[in-house]
Amino acid sequence: MRRVLALLLLPTRYHLLGSLAIVLLVGSVISGQMLDRTSFANSELHRDVMDRWGAPIVQPSPSVRYVPSGAVFNTLSPLPLQSQEVVVDATMNYRKRGLVYFSGFDFTFRGDYTAKNEQARDIDIAFVFPIQLETNKVLLSNLLFTVNGQPAKVDLENGSDKLVWTGRLSAGAQVAFRVAFHGRGLDSLTYSLDPAAPVRNLHLSMHIRGGENFDYPDGVVPANASRSHGDEVWLDWRYDSLQSGIPVGVILPSEKSFDQLIATMVRRGWAPFLLFFAGLCALCLYVDRPLRMYESYLLSSSYALFFVLLAYLAAFLNFYVAWLLSLATAGGLALGYLRFVLPAVATRYVVGLLASSLVVPTAAVVLQGYTGLIYTLEIVALIATGMVLTTRPHVRALIDRVLALPEAAPVAPTLEGEAHVPTA
Numbered sequence: 424m425r426r427v428l429a430l431l432l433l434p435t436r437y438h439l440l441g442s443l444a445i446v447l448l449v450g451s452v453i454s455g456q457m458l459d460r461t462s463f464a465n466s467e468l469h470r471d472v473m474d475r476w477g478a479p480i481v482q483p484s485p486s487v488r489y490v491p492s493g494a495v496f497n498t499l500s501p502l503p504l505q506s507q508e509v510v511v512d513a514t515m516n517y518r519k520r521g522l523v524y525f526s527g528f529d530f531t532f533r534g535d536y537t538a539k540n541e542q543a544r545d546i547d548i549a550f551v552f553p554i555q556l557e558t559n560k561v562l563l564s565n566l567l568f569t570v571n572g573q574p575a576k577v578d579l580e581n582g583s584d585k586l587v588w589t590g591r592l593s594a595g596a597q598v599a600f601r602v603a604f605h606g607r608g609l610d611s612l613t614y615s616l617d618p619a620a621p622v623r624n625l626h627l628s629m630h631i632r633g634g635e636n637f638d639y640p641d642g643v644v645p646a647n648a649s650r651s652h653g654d655e656v657w658l659d660w661r662y663d664s665l666q667s668g669i670p671v672g673v674i675l676p677s678e679k680s681f682d683q684l685i686a687t688m689v690r691r692g693w694a695p696f697l698l699f700f701a702g703l704c705a706l707c708l709y710v711d712r713p714l715r716m717y718e719s720y721l722l723s724s725s726y727a728l729f730f731v732l733l734a735y736l737a738a739f740l741n742f743y744v745a746w747l748l749s750l751a752t753a754g755g756l757a758l759g760y761l762r763f764v765l766p767a768v769a770t771r772y773v774v775g776l777l778a779s780s781l782v783v784p785t786a787a788v789v790l791q792g793y794t795g796l797i798y799t800l801e802i803v804a805l806i807a808t809g810m811v812l813t814t815r816p817h818v819r820a821l822i823d824r825v826l827a828l829p830e831a832a833p834v835a836p837t838l839e840g841e842a843h844v845p846t847a
Contacts, residue, residue, distance in 0.1 A: 438716045439700060442723035446696045449689075449727035476518050476527045480608035481672075483615045485552040485600070487538050492545040492591060501617070502548060505597065506624035508535040509614065513675065515633030516607070526610050526634075526675050531565075533603040540592040552586040552602050565605035571598060611640050613672030622665035629658040631675060638674040646673075681742045688788050689730050696726055699780035706773070709818070710766050718764055722757055729753035729781060746789070750782060779805065 484507065488499035513530040540546050552568075568575050568586050575588055592598055612629075616622055629646075631637065632655050639645050646658040660671045703722070707713055714722075729749050736745035754777045761773045779801060787797040812818045 438714070438719040441716070442700060442719045443693065443696065445720060445723040446693055446727045449730060476525075477606070477608040479610045480530075480555075480606070480612040481615055482532065482555070482613070483553045484617050485534070485536055485550060485602070486617045486620070487548055487550050489540075489546040489548040489592075491542070492547050499549070501620040502538055502546075503620045503623055505537040505539045506535075507622070507626070509533070509625075509627045511612065511614075511627070511629045513612065513629065513631045515631070515675065518609075527607065528609075528612075528631075528633075528675050529605070529607045530612065531603070531605050534601065536600045536602075537597055538592070538600075539597040540594055543594055545591055545593045547589065547591050548598075550586075550588040550600055552600075554584050554586060554604070565603075567601065567603040569601045572601075611672060611674045613640060613643060613670050615670045616665075622662060622669075625660065625662045625665070627660040627671055629656075629673060631656040631658075631673070634675060640670075640672060640674055643670045643672045646671075681737055684742075684788055685730070685734050685737065688733070688785050691784065691788070692727075692730060695780040695784040696723075699726060699776060702772075702776040702780070706765065706769055706776070710769055712765055714764070718760075721760065725753055725756040725760065726781070728756070729785075746785065750785075754781060775808075 485504070487502040487504060489502045490499060510533045511530055513528045516527045516529050518525045518527040534552075536550075538548065538550070540548075554566075566577060568577050568588075570588060570590070577586060586602065588600070590598070614627055616625070634654060634656070637656055637658075644660070647661050648659045650657050658673060700723075703714070729752075732749040732752055733745055736748055739745075740748070757777060758770070758773055762770055765773070783797060783801050787794045790797065
């Protein structure tokens, strides 16, 4: 029992608790800021991007209301559209602020609508199409509105945010509208149908270029059909008849969120740090040179420095460049200090220790599709290394000495850093 207890308390001789506390403290601060996209580095990133680029697009479908000809326009009734043929062509145009790549996109909207007078008499109708100028940053030079193929007057002055057309429709007659414009938005695009009128012959087609993935917002109906090829996605919604309007739409593709990658590295950082610290303890036992308290804390700080540097450098540099610079800086500090603290023979072991505990785990986060494979290969390498080392006589002697700690005299460092065994 004493032997087991001594083995469990062995890391405390190398100041594990204080060292781990440094890494956990840095990790909690950095990950908290990374996950709060709107306030990292004291800037309101998302609001800034929305102000400059546009907001998530919620495009309502047009509504048609009517009264019998000659009646006063105070009792408007909904007139269902006979058909809605909508085509959205979107191209991703990512907006980078700090560490975050926001899913900005340019899009072209074209909607063809028909309305038919099924009454036995003439009716006066009002066709209303919301534009939402501010939220989708519409380029008015590309706005097109036609009625029966003829250009119609577009009046968006005085703060108006909708197209309005009024006219008379004789019994049994049909009118066709086309609305087309170019806009830009952020994150998602939703097409919201008129809840006050039944839906007939709806066909919405979306073509998205420049992204590898997509999702659906809460409360929307997924596409009836979808296909993808490379970085292109085609989505189709088709309904012949619905009793009431439903929202349809998509969350557009996003690039790798580097803030999320860094936050994941930080959250997992304690585990590879324990591997680093365990290897460091074994190395110190091997060369018979225990670490002093300040040495352990300085090495832990250099390890944690990697995450701090990566978080802030990536806000200004390419992520992969920032990752390499952070590895070089943090690893270089730890390696240089350990070359001074430990004998020169330990250098190659320190390099391997830093590679297995810092380079490989962070690379596994970046290469998300290969994370399991990378960790499996690292475990195989560690097991193989352990097998090779334990075949060497001096390593086996060291293990026997560690397992016999309760019977051995305590090892204490001298002022010069040399280890000696007190004598009676």
